[in-house]
Amino acid sequence: MRHRHHPRRTAAVAACLVAAAVGLTACGSEKDDKPKEPFAGMSGTQIVDKAVKATKGAESLKLAGEVSDDEPGRMKMNLALDTSGKCAGKLAVGDEGSFDLIVPGDKTVYVKYDEKFLRAQSKGEPKDETDAVVDMLAGRWAKTKASGADAKDIAGMCDLDELLTDFEGINSNARRGATTTLDGTPAIKINAHDAKDKYTIYVATEGKPYLLKIVDRGTAKPEYLTFTDYDKPVKTAPPAGKVIDLDDLGS
Secondary structure, X not given: OOOOOOHHHHHHHHHHHHHHHOOXXXXXXXXXXXXXXXXXXXXXXXXHHHHHHHHHOOOEEEEEEEEEOOOOOEEEEEEEEEOOOOEEEEEEEOOOOEEEEEEOOOOEEEEEEOHHHHHHHOOOOOHHHHHHHHHHHOOOEEEEEOOOHHHHHHHHOOOHHHHHHHHXXXXXXXXXXXXXXXXXXXEEEEEEXXXXXXXXXXXXXXXXXXXXXXXXXXXXXXEEEEEXXXXXXXXXXXXXXXXXXXXXXXX
16 A cells, blocks of 8 residues: 655644754654753863853952962961952961951051960060060061051052963863762862872862862962952941051051
8 A cells, every 4th residue: 555645744744853952852752861061062161261261250259378488378268358458358378467457448457466376476585575476466467658668568468450360371281080069069070280289179060160179289288368258349448446546556
């Protein structure tokens, strides 16, 4: 018996073939539940470039971590900062104590030193002078002009643009790694290295491709920085109560 064509059925089959050709999932075909690869077709270097650019575009973020300093050793930081120069948080310097910091962006720097930090900074000074400084400043807020030498060094830690510029050179040998989650945020690991350091860089795979964490495994004890609280306002209200004016003391 001669086969008889059914125009409507033939048209429907043709439509399905066309749909399949352009990647549609209609016409009864099985749905592809395989998740899309993040940053498809991009190299590790391209992903890091994209992440640094996105992070530079953020208005503010929170930076926490532990890094090496030339002197006196490792520095721990927990800072909220923005692109206008506002900054607030805490810094600990090796075994030499810590201090709290507020930079409102109005050419004034507020600091609150602990006793250990003040004594470490006063090494070599007469004991009675050191004791006097500790009695006056330990645990109390003080302020100074941001134009002073010491204040410039402190405020420099709050320069978000300069900080991110330092990371632009670590992507030359970047390679894609596995996808993962970092504190609940979907991310991709990027492995990179230079002459002396080996980095693992975590980049967000959902939303904006922000930097989430950078780990330097090229040191005896790994260093790291985490990036959180993107685009949240930085609270930099001057401390309440009496504030010691360090500039008046030096005049």
